[in-house]
Amino acid sequence: NAGVTQTPKFQVLKTGQSMTLQCAQDMNHEYMSWYRQDPGMGLRLIHYSVGAGITDQGEVPNGYNVSRSTTEDFPLRLLSAAPSQTSVYFCASSYTRHARGGRTDTQYFGPGTRLTVL
Amino acid sequence: SQQGEEDPQALSIQEGENATMNCSYKTSINNLQWYRQNSGRGLVHLILIRSNEREKHSGRLRVTLDTSKKSSSLLITASRAADTASYFCATVMSGSARQLTFGSGTQLTVLP
Numbered sequence: 001n002a003g004v005t006q007t008p009k010f011q012v013l014k015t016g017q018s019m020t021l022q023c024a025q026d027m028n029h030e031y032m033s034w035y036r037q038d039p040g041m042g043l044r045l046i047h048y049s050v051g052a053g054i055t056d057q058g059e060v061p062n063g064y065n066v067s068r069s070t071t072e073d074f075p076l077r078l079l080s081a082a083p084s085q086t087s088v089y090f091c092a093s094s095y096t097r098h099a100r101g102g103r104t105d106t107q108y109f110g111p112g113t114r115l116t117v118l
Numbered sequence: 119s120q121q122g123e124e125d126p127q128a129l130s131i132q133e134g135e136n137a138t139m140n141c142s143y144k145t146s147i148n149n150l151q152w153y154r155q156n157s158g159r160g161l162v163h164l165i166l167i168r169s170n171e172r173e174k175h176s177g178r179l180r181v182t183l184d185t186s187k188k189s190s191s192l193l194i195t196a197s198r199a200a201d202t203a204s205y206f207c208a209t210v211m212s213g214s215a216r217q218l219t220f221g222s223g224t225q226l227t228v229l230p
Contacts, residue, residue: 004160031216042206042220043161050216058217090160094216105149105216109160 001026004110006091012116013081021076021113023091031094032074033058033107034066036087043090049074081117089113124207124221132229137194139224141207142187148210150183151218152192155204164192164205169212197228 007022030051035043045058049068065077094107125140149168153161167174167183180193208218
């Protein structure tokens with residue numbers, strides 16, 4: 001399995017441009033999510049999806065759109081890029097395993113996309 | 119806002135020593151997870167502890183959870199230079215689908 005893959009690895013945009021960050025997983029995970037990581041900080045959730053056709057907002061959704069037409073793919077769209085969106089973006093996927101004692105939700109992360117908006 | 123706060127922000131130790139990192143959080147949780155991030159890379163899951171568990175071990179890792187104090191600690195024993203990385207705690211809040219809320223991380227440096 002390739003796991004979680006993200007493209008591109010690096011991207012430079014000008015203010016106002018739009019683009020789509022790609023994320024794909026081949027583990028048949030129902031849950032996928034997008035995070036951004038700013039310098040010196042932990043990850044913040046942008047959007048997530050609990051299955052094909054279902055998406056919801058996370059902590060910092062403004063300026064981003066997502067869709068989930070298949071189980072495998074979860075693209076993140078920047079509608080009109082702003083310098084404040086300069087960050088490293090991580091996609092993650094997970095499945096729920098119900099073990100004795102409760103639920104476990106390990107997430108698997110992609111390698112990240114480093115985005116700079118000028 | 120960050121659910122978890124980690125302490126210390128940075129930690130530097132000698133190879134062979136133990137490293138302890140602490141995490142505090144604010145709301146009721148379903149589980150708490152620890153992740154490692156090597157410089158310029160994605161996050162790797164280390165260990166998960168459920169809200170009804172108090173301690174968990176995995177190899178050289180030991181995690182404790184005190185839900186009354188809303189805190190957790192990660193102990194790495196007999197550290198190695200390869201353990202140099204940033205370590206993040208992340209919580210899944212009670213009632214949430216699976217969303218992780220991350221702390222700001224501890225940068226661990228293990229000196230050879």
